[in-house]
Amino acid sequence: xxxxxxxHPTHHHGERSLAAAAGLTVFAAVMLLIxxxxxxxxxxxxxxxxTVFVNAPNYxxxxxxxxxxxxxxxxxxAAIMVGVGLFKVSAWARVLGIVIASLIxxxxxLSLPYFPLWSVVAMATCAFVIWAxxxxxxx
Numbered sequence: 001x002x003x004x005x006x007x008h009p010t011h012h013h014g015e016r017s018l019a020a021a022a023g024l025t026v027f028a029a030v031m032l033l034i035x036x037x038x039x040x041x042x043x044x045x046x047x048x049x050x051t052v053f054v055n056a057p058n059y060x061x062x063x064x065x066x067x068x069x070x071x072x073x074x075x076x077x078a079a080i081m082v083g084v085g086l087f088k089v090s091a092w093a094r095v096l097g098i099v100i101a102s103l104i105x106x107x108x109x110l111s112l113p114y115f116p117l118w119s120v121v122a123m124a125t126c127a128f129v130i131w132a133x134x135x136x137x138x139x
Contacts, residue, residue: 024136025089028132030083031132032080035129036075036080036082039072039104040077040080042076044073047066068111075100075104079101082097097133098129098130098133105123105126105130108120108126
């Protein structure tokens, strides 16, 4: 049995792999920063002027809209801090990025009746951030 004598492009594959990992990390950082800023704005608007949101009187997870505002405000601030940390490509930032994006996704699911369209968009954004941070492999 003879093996093919073609050289294995491990060097180029490694460079491509590192470039893809860096690109996904930057993508996750930018998306987490955007989601963080938007959550801060959403939180402020819910705290200051909660009549902008949909009223859901019989919702199982009923919570004061201003309360949801504080939750989104704190998660947004955390997302901004972690998003900045992701530009340094540190392991702690990746782990915290996954945790914060997961918490934002859950908070948006629970506050879905109050602001339906934005909650769905934010949940999708967080899912992409979680995916990007999970598939990245830095050597």
